[in-house]
């Protein structure tokens with residue numbers, strides 16, 4: 187059996203250096219060289235998973251097909267590598283301790299003193315070896331390379347057992363099978379404009395003191411490192427100067443794999459991993475084209491995100507990425523206006539008139555409105571007002587999870603006249619519960635007890651926008667994360683009043699997709715399609731929202747109807763090719779059709 191190769195990515199000096207993006211980009215670069223890549227993210231906190239952590243503090247909770255609630259970095263891996271990871275690809279201290287303590291209770295260590303070394307450290311190594319073998323790219327058999335990202339910064343108390351385990355692990359898998367890339371910071375002091383190497387020297391010294399030696403340094407800095415700075419780092423950190431890579435500031439993260447390629451990071455990695463035969467030019471043509479197109483966009487599309495955590499964009503990272511993928515497909519520069527939901531409410535008008543006015547101004551100047559998922563009642567009334575505004579003023583609207591529930595509440599209140607209609611999440615004693623707690627949920631255990639992960643939605647109405655955007659498929663699989671659902675008892679009345687329930691689960695009792703048919707674009711979904719959007723394959727309903735927001739929805743839907751025609755046009759290809767070689771879109775409708783084509787067929791596409 188071939189041996190798995192491991193790449194460990196650690197971080198030094200400060201947090202927030204973009205270690206996750208660097209690790210994903212390394213994975214993408216290797217994939218572009220023809221290798222199959224998987225990844226593991228280690229989070230040295232005690233929570234079992236990210237499900238119970240606040241998006242305020244930690245950014246969004248990313249949801250996997252298997253229902254794993256994980257760190258948002260796994261989202262970056264899935265998007266960059268176009269893979270589907272499992273919950274075990276995210277290791278936390280909590281998970282490892284739980285595993286060891288369960289074994290202890292079962293009596294697996296009978297007679298022994300259970301200790302961090304060797305029991306925890308062994309468990310970490312076994313976990314890595316086991317999970318690295320799980321195929322994540324839809325092909326059979328394990329990947330060639332596993333990229334492991336160690337969260338936190340070298341020197342953190344929390345990560346010590348992991349560092350110890352990884353030191354042992356590098357020895358165990360042996361030279362030629364383990365490559366350590368240390369991501370560090372080279373600050374530039376404004377006064378003298380000098381690139382400072384000392385912080386990196388210190389963090390590498392810390393790493394070596396813990397038994398790990400870096401093979402490659404990836405230095406974040408504002409500009410490319412001077413040769414003498416690389417020499418200095420090489421001398422003090424014992425890394426060849428050609429293996430000191432600069433990740434200088436770039437306009438968007440899609441540039442990072444290109445930066446790594448330009449500095450021949452793949453060759454440095456292949457040298458360490460003893461893979462000389464593979465070191466050919468990475469094929470990143472499609473990626474490069476997309477990145478250049480993205481850089482060159484100037485016509486704007488404004489989408490208002492009406493949410494609770496508007497102060498920290500990472501709280502809605504996948505939603506942002508899905509909007510970006512869709513905007514690039516529509517050849518528009520995405521502008522997101524963050525509207526704090528509670529600022530739209532009447533109370534804010536009384537307490538803080540300026541904030542109220544500012545929020546409404548943003549909402550009213552948007553080309554499209556998106557209400558994302560959320561928990562708890564803060565800002566719900568503001569979200570309801572945003573949904574009402576979009577419905578009544580025929581502004582393209584997309585509601586996700588709580589966003590859909592809010593749209594249902596709004597419809598029941600405004601159209602059915604049930605002024606106290608509500609979700610039992612916000613008003614347990616409402617006389618008109620139109621969103622209710624799901625019978626299979628748990629009210630006492632919070633962690634991992636929601637309806638989570640990939641579930642099937644069947645389309646019941648075939649002549650509607652959502653189904654067309656999904657390529658006229660009879661069913662789709664999307665990821666879920668919710669405790670509440672639309673009350674099936676009220677569905678009939680809502681339907682009679684003009685709200686269409688176009689998608690349901692297999693029982694026909696759980697509402698998955700709503701649509702207002704005579705509105706330009708008013709769609710809500712109980713699932714989270716943002717988690718499966720990819721740079722080259724924008725998620726269908728995000729594409730619909732952005733296309734509607736910039737007046738391209740009809741072309742998109744028509745393009746879809748003539749998909750067969752498009753198919754052969756693309757097969758012949760020359761006209762399309764010309765469009766892309768020029769680097770900008772001369773035929774937007776064509777391009778969007780291509781986007782749909784690639785989306786429906788699960789192909790990668792040179793367009794977006």
Ligand code: GLN
Nearest residue numbers: 559560587588668669670
């Ligand atoms: N709070 C709602 C529920 O639990 C919505 C959840 C969400 O938006 N992810 O059903």
